[in-house]
Structures are given as structure tokens and as C-alpha cells.
Amino acid sequence: GDSVTQMEGPVTLSEEAFLTINCTYTATGYPSLFWYVQYPGEGLQLLLKATKADDKGSNKGFEATYRKETTSFHLEKGSVQVSDSAVYFCARGPNYGGSQGNLIFGKGTKLSVKP
Amino acid sequence: DSGVTQTPKHLITATGQRVTLRCSPRSGDLSVYWYQQSLDQGLQFLIQYYNGEERAKGNILERFSAQQFPDLHSELNLSSLELGDSALYFCASSSRTGERNTIYFGEGSWLTVV
Numbered sequence: 001g002d003s004v005t006q007m008e009g010p011v012t013l014s015e016e017a018f019l020t021i022n023c024t025y026t027a028t029g030y031p032s033l034f035w036y037v038q039y040p041g042e043g044l045q046l047l048l049k050a051t052k053a054d055d056k057g058s059n060k061g062f063e064a065t066y067r068k069e070t071t072s073f074h075l076e077k078g079s080v081q082v083s084d085s086a087v088y089f090c091a092r093g094p095n096y097g098g099s100q101g102n103l104i105f106g107k108g109t110k111l112s113v114k115p
Numbered sequence: 116d117s118g119v120t121q122t123p124k125h126l127i128t129a130t131g132q133r134v135t136l137r138c139s140p141r142s143g144d145l146s147v148y149w150y151q152q153s154l155d156q157g158l159q160f161l162i163q164y165y166n167g168e169e170r171a172k173g174n175i176l177e178r179f180s181a182q183q184f185p186d187l188h189s190e191l192n193l194s195s196l197e198l199g200d201s202a203l204y205f206c207a208s209s210s211r212t213g214e215r216n217t218i219y220f221g222e223g224s225w226l227t228v229v
Contacts, residue, residue, distance in 0.1 A: 034217075046117075049217060
């Protein structure tokens with residue numbers, strides 16, 4: 001079935017280090033792709049999204065590019081901060097023409113940034 | 116602040132009991148979604164309503180039910196509660212159905228069943 005696979009955490013980095021969190025998906029169509037972030041004790045916040053192949057989503061220094069050929073949507077940030085410590089979820093929307101609206105999430109990757 | 120409001124934020128109840136979680140979507144959003152986040156299952160889609168009608172169903176147990184009212188707020192009813200129902204329940208909304216639409220989440224309702 002359709003799924004989203006993220007690299008397992010936890011990921012521990014020092015401040016100003018480069019971050020990559022891998023995400024791949026399966027789909028029969030061309031779903032929209034999302035990264036959500038969950039800070040400790042809080043809800044899910046949309047971090048960025050891309051709706052078609054080769055689109056790059058970006059926000060707060062984070063970027064992810066929709067790669068159709070590799071079915072990937074890896075999250076990157078050039079220089080992480082302690083405040084980026086959170087759980088990051090990759091998600092995909094439905095296949096084109098399929099069930100509308102609901103998202104399929106990866107299992108989440110916990111990031112801890114040390115000063 | 117996503118604009119999606121959920122109540123209560125925290126709830127502790129006993130096994131066998133019934134609870135109702137409430138959600139107010141963002142102003143103007145017609146679609147409401149319910150998700151369950153648990154340690155073992157991760158984030159799972161439960162159910163979606165669009166303008167008062169059920170639109171899609173996910174991994175929702177028969178003991179659970181939901182509805183969306185004419186003012187577009189939604190309630191998730193959980194009955195005959197078991198310890199394994201302890202989880203964070205998210206409500207989310209979007210402005211219309213469609214695979215390219217963005218879903219905005221509330222802060223969740225923490226349910227603890229003891």
C-alpha cells in the first residue's frame with residue numbers, strides 16, 4: 001500500500017551542523033508532499049510543502065525538493081539551532097483522483113540539537 | 116496558531132467510559148479530519164468530514180464515532196475506552212477536499228485511560 005518512510009532517529013547534532021532527514025514515499029500518482037514539525041508538548045505545525053515534481057518547499061531555513069524520479073522529499077537545513085529540536089514528520093497527500101484530503105505520515109524523526 | 120481549536124487539552128478517564136473530543140476548524144474550512152497519535156502506531160488517520168458528511172474513513176475503531184455539525188465544528192466520540200486508547204488525538208481542517216490542499220492541525224487532545 002501507499003506509505004512514507006523516514007530515516008529513524010533520534011538524530012543528535014551540534015549547533016550549526018548540517019541536517020538531512022531522508023524521506024521516501026510510494027504512490028501511484030503524484031501526491032503533494034509535506035513536512036510537519038512537532039515541538040515538545042505541542043501540536044503539529046506545517047513546516048513546508050511541495051505540490052508537484054521539482055518544486056522546492058522552504059521555510060525557516062529548511063528546504064525539501066520533490067524528486068519524482070527517486071520518490072523522495074528529503075528535508076535539509078544548512079545550520080541547525082537548539083530551537084530546531086523537535087520531531088519532524090514527512091507526509092504525503094492522496095494519489096490524484098483518490099481519497100481526498102487525508103495525509104499518510106512517516107513515523108517521525110526526533111532531532112536533538114546540542115549547544 | 117493554526118486556527119484549529121480543540122478541547123479539552125487533557126483528559127483522564129477510566130476504562131469502559133465514554134468521552135467526547137471537540138474541534139472547531141479554521142474559519143471557512145469545510146473539511147475536518149481526526150488523527151490519532153500513539154507511541155506504537157504513530158500518526159493514523161481516523162476519519163474525515165466535509166460540510167457535514169463523512170468523506171473518508173481510515174483506521175477508526177467501531178467504538179469510535181464522529182460527526183460534523185451545521186456550524187462545521189466536529190466531535191469525536193470514544194466509547195468503551197481501553198488502556199490502549201490512550202493517545203494524542205488531533206483535529207485538522209482544510210478549506211476544501213482535494214489532494215493538493217493543505218491540512219492545518221490543532222494542538223491536540225491528550226487522552227489518558229487509566
